[in-house]
Amino acid sequence: MRMSDSPVTVEIDGSIATLMLNRPAAGNTVNQPLADALLDAAIRCDNDTAIRCVVLSGNGKLFCGGGDISAFDVAGDEVPAFLSRLAGTLHMAVSRLLRMDKPLLVAVNGPAAGAGLSLAISGDVVIAAQSAHFIAAYGSVGLTPDGGMSWLLPRHVGLRRAQEIILTNRKVSAQEAAAIGMVTRTVPDEELAVEVARTARALADGPTGAIAGARALLLKSASTPLEGQLERETRAITKAGGSAECREGVSAFLGRRKPDFSKGA
Structure with a gap:
């Protein structure tokens, strides 16, 4: 079952649910409709006992390019209120995905920036395509992290590395991300779908x-x-x-x- 016009599609295959960030023309950047749809999808997965594993990925060349900066311009002087609602909704979705009674597998199909980095590292298992890279990006637009980055990243890579990654905005390759613990492992791009399917099946068949x-x-x-x-x-x-x-x-x-x-x- 899939709604292709939704900013987050939900596809159920037996006991495995795949959530696909679905704004490929906009780099799967997070706007309010996408945040709302991700929360709805997370609640559905949390409450559906037939789902035994959840996969999160992105449609197109990017996993997620972070927040939709063009929406900031539209918000004008109301950016603080806009961000409060947007981040609040995204955070409810992240909380559901982290606390649900089933594993989360993230398939990083391409670059992940800002909130996209936060979503990318939220999985219990994170498999990245070798062409993927990661960048905090917030400092380049005068913002601080959201999506759980300030909580997740130090836990994965240690405080010192997290400070550098967030404060300097340097790009982290998929290979380095695996070496320092940001992701579980990398695979060649052409093998990502097969490896994700194999891992999702193993998790869904687990206890x-x-x-x-x-x-x-x-x-x-x-x-x-x-x-x-x-x-x-x-x-x-x-x-x-x-x-x-x-x-x-x-x-x-x-x-x-x-x-x-x-x-x-």
Whole structure:
């Protein structure tokens, strides 16, 4: 099911949902309709229990060129109010995607700038085409980061590298992004679709309940003291141990067969 005229298309293939940023003529830049559509798509994926993996990518040559600067000019003196609504909507979408009970796979098909960089690094697994590159870009238009960049980037690459990337606006190649932890891995452009499909299938076939628990633990890990995190881990593994997924996993291990975690859905 797909709405090709939407700024974010949603395509469902079995248990895998693919969200496609769909403003290719504008570099998939974020305007209010795209932010609204991304939030709607994120809410749908969050609440649809049949979806076991979400893929986010961009249509065309760019993954996402950041905010739609032309819309700033239209807003005129109302830019602060415009940005408050735009960033607020985008942030609700990012929060849903980060907190949903299923993995997020990001396929970076081309350059990612500004909020596009934020979206690119939001995945649990991020696969980038070798021709992709990344740039914070905010400083070039006198703005500060949004889309979660100031939270996500230091967690992935460390504070010192994040400072340089954001403050100097230098371009980071896909190869360097993989080396420093911005993305999971890179593949030749022509292999991106196949690798993303293979990885999405593996994630969708995995124990999504356990994956959801691990995602929640990781989100809390940087802000929770050790003993608090240990308690969270105890409660999470106790809950997981009583699940149908765990029963199937143990049965498959002892039976020397591949587990079918869909039985735990």
